[in-house]
Amino acid sequence: MVRFDENKGFSRHKLDRIMNIEIIDIPKNEKKQGNIAIIENNTVPFEIKRVYYLYDIPSSAKRGGHSHKSIQQVLIAISGSFDVILKDGISSEKITLNKPDKGLLIKNNIWRELENFSSGAVCLVLASAVYDEEDYIRNFKEYLKSKK
């Protein structure tokens, strides 16, 4: 299912799965000479307060392994590919990110694990708040309890 919300200006695909997973189409300028993907204020459904990126990630590495109480994030495979496993306490979904113009929106209270990084993979993260360790739940049992 594809939805374009003209008011907010961002284009989102709702994947037809059990969990409410949304892929954001990042607007781009495509030319023979190469492409530009453009993230502006209205590209994602929250105000961006922090940008960080994971790089030089060994292929055997497992990242994530936590949820956020209130922070929302958009993950983009700026280069290469990796898998994101999302859990909401009921279902689990694996999404492969491998396109620099697609962003995976992870709302708050979703457990995420990142794995299977390709050589040279870079994961860009746009976050709705600055770093706050208090916002993390890093224990899956605790996460499940928080969902009850």
Ligand code: TYD
């Ligand atoms: P973490 O978010 O657990 O990484 P990942 O989910 O990618 O595996 O962060 C790893 C460490 O880096 C942790 O000790 C906190 C620190 N960190 C910051 O200081 N600021 C940040 O913005 C981020 C994302 C992490």
